[in-house]
Amino acid sequence: MQGDRAIDAAGVRRADGPALYRFVDRYHPTLIVDDADRLLPRRPDLTHIINASWQSNTPIPRADAHGNVHLYDPFCPKALNGIDLLAHLATATRSRCITVDLLPKLAHEEVISFRRASGDENFAVLRRKLLRWSIDNKAALVAANPAMPEGFTNRLEENYVLPFAIADMAGGDWPKRVRAAAVTLSRFHDDPSLGKRLLAIFFNLFISYGPLLTSKQAEELVPPEDDAFASYKNHGRPINKYEIAALLKPYKVFPGHIHPPGGKSADRGWNATWFETAFRHYLGKAVPGGRSVVRK
Numbered sequence: 001m002q003g004d005r006a007i008d009a010a011g012v013r014r015a016d017g018p019a020l021y022r023f024v025d026r027y028h029p030t031l032i033v034d035d036a037d038r039l040l041p042r043r044p045d046l047t048h049i050i051n052a053s054w055q056s057n058t059p060i061p062r063a064d065a066h067g068n069v070h071l072y073d074p075f076c077p078k079a080l081n082g083i084d085l086l087a088h089l090a091t092a093t094r095s096r097c098i099t100v101d102l103l104p105k106l107a108h109e110e111v112i113s114f115r116r117a118s119g120d121e122n123f124a125v126l127r128r129k130l131l132r133w134s135i136d137n138k139a140a141l142v143a144a145n146p147a148m149p150e151g152f153t154n155r156l157e158e159n160y161v162l163p164f165a166i167a168d169m170a171g172g173d174w175p176k177r178v179r180a181a182a183v184t185l186s187r188f189h190d191d192p193s194l195g196k197r198l199l200a201i202f203f204n205l206f207i208s209y210g211p212l213l214t215s216k217q218a219e220e221l222v223p224p225e226d227d228a229f230a231s232y233k234n235h236g237r238p239i240n241k242y243e244i245a246a247l248l249k250p251y252k253v254f255p256g257h258i259h260p261p262g263g264k265s266a267d268r269g270w271n272a273t274w275f276e277t278a279f280r281h282y283l284g285k286a287v288p289g290g291r292s293v294v295r296k
Contacts, residue, residue: 017045037082211272
């Protein structure tokens with residue numbers, strides 16, 4: 001821990017948001033948050049600090065009781081631990097994480113107890129060397145612009161800038177090994193949101209059934225495409241047309257009046273052209289034209 005300071009799970013539970021802001025601003029510790037799967041959903045103020053401290057050099061203004069504004073630097077290394085943690089994290093927090101799965105220890109496996117680490121002379125020496133190295137190379141790390149694997153953009157790119165920069169400075173086969181590990185980790189944990197999965201389903205449905213879908217058709221065709229919609233939110237029933245519309249609303253796509261081919265009158269539903277912006281920006285695809293496959 002930098003400066004031998006840390007907050008354990010019990011300490012974080014007792015700390016409120018403002019106190020943690022001040023603590024991190026003053027000491028810049030390494031925060032190790034245990035039981036984060038239970039703690040963070042109950043404490044949105046702490047979740048906000050974790051999100052805000054994702055990048056360095058982003059001071060946060062806060063006013064005290066007298067109206068004076070102070071700039072706090074919430075940046076610090078963080079490790080979150082929990083059971084099935086991703087399922088309990090908000091999307092904004094999950095996208096800022098580098099996720100590593102830990103398997104339960106087998107009976108015959110031996111591990112070193114970290115309780116003895118503070119008294120281990122080798123550990124203390126290694127800690128000092130790492131701290132000295134980080135101070136000596138801070139400017140180079142801040143200015144680094146490491147090469148990114150294909151598809152590493154936006155938050156995914158920001159998550160790995162520092163690990164890639166450190167690997168490049170280490171040399172040898174580390175740059176290759178770290179990038180290969182990053183590609184594997186991002187593939188395992190880059191689970192699209194329900195909204196993006198629904199967009200992808202609509203894209204395929206427009207290819208299969210044509211550019212117009214009634215709300216009733218969508219209600220019948222969406223659930224078989226993804227188990228998450230076959231028992232929506234574990235309600236024991238498929239997603240309905242109202243829930244479909246609610247999931248698509250953030251993408252500025254709304255149901256409207258359409259004239260299905262062969263229909264006697266207008267109906268409520270979806271037109272592929274209304275998805276043009278959403279398909280392009282969230283799927284990287286153009287609106288499908290025509291009908292290539294017919295499924296019955």
